[in-house]
Amino acid sequence: MAEGYPWQATLWQQLAGRSQHAHAYLLHGPAGIGKRALAERLMARLLCQRPVELDACGQCKSCHLLAAGSHPDNYILQPEEVDKAIKVDQVRDLVNFVVQTAQLAGRKVVLVEPAEAMNLNAANALLKSLEEPSGDTVLLLISHQPSRLLPTVRSRCVQQACPLPSQALSQDWLAQALPECAEEERAELLCLAAGSPLVAARMHAQGVRQQRALVVEGVKKLLKQQIAPSPLAESWNAVALQLLFDWFCDWAQLILRYQLTRDETGLGQADMRKVVQYLAEKTPQPKVLQMQDWLLAQRQKVMGKANLNRVLLLEALLVQWASLPGPG
Incomplete structure (x- = not known):
């Protein structure tokens, strides 16, 4: 039952x-x-x-x-x-x-x-x-x-x-479901899962925290011109497209929010705060809005299970992301 x-x-x-x-x-x-x-x-x-x-x-x-x-x-x-x-x-x-x-x-x-x-x-x-x-x-x-x-x-x-559980209830449930994880790890999973504890538990089983670390490292190398878009896209083959577009949409929104508010408490998770702030300061706002529109449109296609060429889509994403800093 x-x-x-x-x-x-x-x-x-x-x-x-x-x-x-x-x-x-x-x-x-x-x-x-x-x-x-x-x-x-x-x-x-x-x-x-x-x-x-x-x-x-x-x-x-x-x-x-x-x-x-x-x-x-x-x-x-x-x-x-x-x-x-x-x-x-x-x-x-x-x-x-x-x-x-x-x-x-x-x-x-x-x-x-x-x-x-x-x-x-x-x-x-x-x-x-x-x-x-x-x-x-x-x-x-x-x-x-x-x-x-x-x-x-x-x-x-x-x-x-159907209600999304409170932060306290989610944390209590995750503590019982994932006793092997430290409190900080569970909090990070819950944040990645947008507060959904069952998604957080599933993400732990799928190694999403490790995938996120790989993606964040790649984004930083891309912006420092230490890696080109094509090999970086190929290195993310194990990461779901939905996750990638969720993260990039989130980062674009955080960049725009910081440009509008200059509120350093709203820079998102610790792993990308410095990158978000850097891009917000170096990227013209119209360029951020254009990037956000493109990301949302592609994310909608991914969610709709459209027949997409993964490699070409990710290369297009990374080429545009690498070009954010600088004039429009």
Whole structure:
């Protein structure tokens, strides 16, 4: 049975304690805060034949079938391949499931994650089931970026924002999850994860702190003309494009912020503070704005899983970054 996280306690009481449930929920919030665990916990509660207070009993036939992954009234829709779209044929199969009668004479529960992975045709194919699902069916949609969903999908769901845990809760949870890490390392991971503790734990497993150190070192060498863009781009092959563009977008924003405020407390993480301040002082503001626009446009393509030439994209990024200091 799915376990909840401490920062979800109030939300769980609100959701599980409802006497009547909506036919569709949209659980949305940043990645890495436990939305999937919350949805699975609610799914178990909705399918359970003998719920105990706010949770599934874990002992009935329905709970055993769900734990085994063979519950006939449960349907999970997700991309067939990681980071790919949910296709219209997948949604049509889901619609066929929704119109069937529940085999255990109870509810049917559908989980869709991430909902924004549905392409346009797939999203449109789901609309009728969202508005009028057959029988006692509850659809649970999980979204990390609800702005990418069709307004017609959002409007047919009860929209439930899922909370980002407080700094204290995140640190406490990470201390238990990563006891082998020093407090300073956990704080750095949490910062890199934008406050999402589950993302921080995943980043630790993926060695993101080490990757960040490699990238920062490379950026400093690039600005000192100790390495050219092409070999530097190749040396970052192990670093995800999404991470690279997240970091460069963040640095561009920090440069612009410092130019506007001259606030040295807003220079970001210690590893790039001196670089950010140097670039802010040496780069004309229109040039920073142009760089920021380009970065955001490319980041959007990366997030949209566009078919990009990684090497050429990174070379273009590094050529422009190296040219920041100096006249526009």
